[in-house]
Structure formats: structure tokens, C-alpha cells
Amino acid sequence: MVKGCGVDIIEIYRIAQALEKDRFKDKIFTKHEQKILQGKAAQSWAARFAAKEAVMKALGSGWQRGVSFKQIEIGKDQWAKPIVQLFDRAQEIANERGINEIHLSLSHNRTTAIAYAIAVGEE
Template sequence: MIFGIGTDIVEVERIKKELASHGDKFIEMLFTESERIYCTRTDNVAIRAQCFAARFAAKEAFLKALGSGLRGGLRWKDIEVVNNELGKPEIRMQNTAQEICEKAGINGIYVSLSHTKESAIAVVILEKL
């Protein structure tokens, strides 16, 4: 049974501006170490911004699917977007996000990401059996 569906779209230019203005402080506040490593594997600022934008969209879409927003101690870094060995994006939950999902009986998380030079989009489906 579907627990929730969330979608989000992010303008890449917005993320580029945040990276230029706040740099490491911005990415350290929102992204886990593995997300930062993955997105900074290139020196190309545009590709970095697209990567971070897609991950931010996934975090927002996850929160929309959950229906809670950032409440009750939930933090951005509790939601981690990783790629499996085939490159498929997956969401790993940590800390409060994991606790909330366990209490709600959520046992399936599906995520799809896409981006262009201008925008990044994510769709998240949470499943409860």
C-alpha cells in the first residue's frame, strides 16, 4: 500500500548561487559526507550544482511523501541520497527519519531523479505493507 508520494523541482541556478555565496557551510548543513563526496567528484561547478540540486529535490520529495516536513528533530542529513552499484539512486534514512518511518511501518522507499542544466526533479514513493 502506498503511504505517500512526494515530488519536488529545484532550479539549479538557485543551488549555484547558494554554493557561490555560502560554499562549504551550505553543503555541510544539508548533505551527508557521502553526498558531498559524490557531488564534488568533478571540478565542474555546473555539474556539482545539478548533483546537489537533484539530491535536495529528493530530500524535499521525501518529506512531502512522509507528510511531516522538518519537524520533531528531523534534519536534512537524516535523509541521504546514495547511488547503488548500478548508479540507481536510493534513499537511506538515519536517526529521526529512520525512527519515524519505522513507527509508520514504511518498508519501501522508491526514488527517481532527473536533471537538466536548468532544473532538477525528484519523485519519492513511500510504501507500507
């Protein structure tokens, strides 16, 4: 059963500018994500940023319920499909809402990145 959905789109130049500051990476991305994204173009970073925003919306949490960007980690499985791992308050909210999986789709072109998240769980 669908419990929530979220979408986010961002202009890549905004993330490219933010990446010039190390504190942006440390505030938004986990160490694991930073390792995966190291050396990648701004499009990849922007898509992951959009994914975190989309997941927050799918959870129905936003920042108002104590969820931070680093509590949402975007990785990939053996087929390069994006996967979501939740920590701390983000995981608590998922549990409270009966969410046991979040499906994620990411895309980008030269100027924008977009992510769509669907949170699912038992009825």
C-alpha cells in the same frame, strides 16, 4: 502499499549560488554525499537536494517533526539507481508509519532538477 509520495522541483541556479558557501554543503549533505558529489555539476547537487525534499514529503514529516536534511542520505546502487538511507528521526518516522522502502526518481535539465519519492510498506 503506498504510504506516501512527494515531489520537489528546484531551479538549479539557486543551488549553484548556495554551493558557493561551504556551510550549505555541510548543512544539507552528509559527508558521504559530499564525497560522491565532489566535482559534479550543480545539476547533480540540485537533484539530490530535490530528492531530500521529496523524501520528507513522502514521509509526511517535513521539518516540523524534527527531520533534518542530513538524516536523509541519497546514494545509488550498483546500477546507478538512486537509493535512500534514513537516519535518526527520519528513520523513526518511517518506522512509525510502517514505511520500509522509498522509491526515488531524479531528473534534471539545464535549468531545473526534479525528484519524485514513493514511500511503501506493509498494510
